[in-house]
């Protein structure tokens with residue numbers, strides 16, 4: 001790719017640093033790749049420092065530290081300190097599991113800006129079952145400490161068929177905990193979530209009911225709690241503008257150093273995502289084939305190519321296109337103009353039938369090895 | 374929300390405002406988001422430091438830009454910042 005094109009490209013704004021795939025929980029909707037247990041060595045502290053510095057120099061300003069469970073990295077405070085010195089706005093995305101008050105204070109003085117704690121359900125039984133680990137009371141306690149230590153508190157609940165009927169209780173729990181932000185993230189179906197889709201995808205009626213409850217609660221908590229509602233795109237007839245456009249805004253670095261235009265892009269065959277162990281962030285962002293692959297509109301096929309809406313949604317999600325049609329350059333099948341749209345409708349129909357004939361796969365190393373052998 | 378001219382104002386502790394070299398502008402950073410500020414908005418918000426109120430912000434800016442009659446614009450900007458939770462009033466106890 002010629003250097004002269006650089007000026008027309010936007011700079012990365014968001015860096016998602018997946019520090020590790022290690023996690024004490026086993027959520028069946030986890031967005032980590034199915035084969036995570038087979039992936040290589042984690043980047044060292046020194047390598048992360050370099051990645052953060054290079055991405056910041058390019059323009060990245062929002063930093064997400066996630067995983068896996070980022071708390072399992074012993075050098076977390078060191079990484080946060082470096083990020084703060086560089087001027088990042090740093091977000092720790094955690095299950096809360098293993099967090100204690102000493103560490104919360106330590107991270108605060110290292111310069112961490114906010115903590116996002118995820119809770120699986122407002123009911124202990126379901127929370128612990130979904131997490132595959134007894135963790136409910138501890139998470140509530142962590143959420144309170146986060147508040148007490150002066151962080152903005154972001155509570156995240158991934159929504160799916162097992163907990164969608166608890167929407168009202170979820171909202172009340174968040175309000176009671178004093179969350180400043182509540183993220184209601186309807187499950188996106190990649191990786192483990194796709195594998196478990198028949199157990200997770202809510203029906204259209206369930207979804208509509210839950211959304212109505214969340215919307216009316218928004219009014220009630222206006223001014224004290226902001227609610228972000230991530231819609232389940234299966235029930236839309238246009239796809240989401242995935243990643244705000246490929247290679248325009250987001251940069252994800254996986255635990256082993258692979259640089260991804262979106263955190264699910266690892267599943268795309270032949271994309272050959274570059275590693276930060278071989279290239280600088282600048283080379284990766286501007287010159288790598290992977291980051292240029294779906295920039296602009298030249299790669300599109302019909303119906304996207306001649307579609308007047310292509311600048312709005314960029315043809316949707318490349319990973320969803322690949323997972324459902326087998327071709328990553330196809331229109332996202334969520335789109336009603338896609339010739340593969342019936343696959344989404346079929347998935348919805350199959351979820352209405354009983355799901356009990358398939359097992360629920362928890363995200364753990366044993367399943368990862370067994371499924372990807 | 375209507376703003377009292379003598380109430381001291383400060384940036385919300387839940388967000389951060391900073392200069393972004395790569396974008397050549399000030400931005401407000403908060404969980405999951407960022408707002409890019411124009412020069413005027415940045416100049417007003419910089420003065421929300423717990424030491425200034427509407428009246429003194431207007432005075433300072435009129436001097437700085439050698440302008441007059443900017444009060445209603447500044448008020449409008451501050452009220453919307455207040456409504457968005459970017460700034461808050463320091464209420465004396």
Ligand code: SF4
Pocket residue numbers: 023024025026027029030031032067068069095363
């Ligand atoms: S989704 Fe659950 S299992 Fe996956 S990394 Fe997060 S906490 Fe761990």
Ligand code: SF4
Pocket residue numbers: 238239303304305307308309310311313314315316331332335336337338
């Ligand atoms: S055809 Fe393609 S570009 Fe047009 S709306 Fe559907 S996904 Fe978007």
